[in-house]
Amino acid sequence: MADLSDSILLAAAAIPSGRVSSYGDLAKVVGCGPRLVARVLSTSGGSTCWWRVVRSDGTIAAPYVVEASELLAGEGVVVRDGRVEMARFRAEL
Template sequence: MREVAEDYVEVVLDLVQRIPPGRATTYGVLAEAARERTGKGSARTVGTVMAQYGGGVPWWRVVTASGAAAERVAGRAIELLRSEGVAMTRHDPPRVDLTEAGWEPWEDGSQM
């Protein structure tokens, strides 16, 4: 895996920490928010940050644009999301219903 700048890692982890229980967001939304603060990054870079450093934050609340959990952790992520009452679709495997449970960093009114 590639190296990611420490400041970017900190921003992404801070954003993930702010996702409330019962909600989820996408790699792309996090990338957009991180770009507002750092001027750099992409959804793929957010995925790299989560894979390398995400163990100490609620990583299961970060999903793909389709609402699917990351493939390598999907079973555990779905279990944790369901335990928090996150709205899920009827897909197989299930996905987060982002229209119901989607979270965006700017919706809580706090400064980015």
């Protein structure tokens, strides 16, 4: 499990500034499910750029909307009503 967690954190860290990825995108890269990606990111203690990972429809998880929106805006990512335009800001992994 530790190796899988490390792989998830490394994949998230590879998302470039100004881009986002979905939980499912990272899950495909790593070879696990999106819920595991979410759990690892939520328990990582902020050790990676968690704010660059959003739901597949571009929405940000409710408890993190304000903080993630501010961090993303600082990178030039537009967030409207808690949602990122995936077609415009999705990273190629």
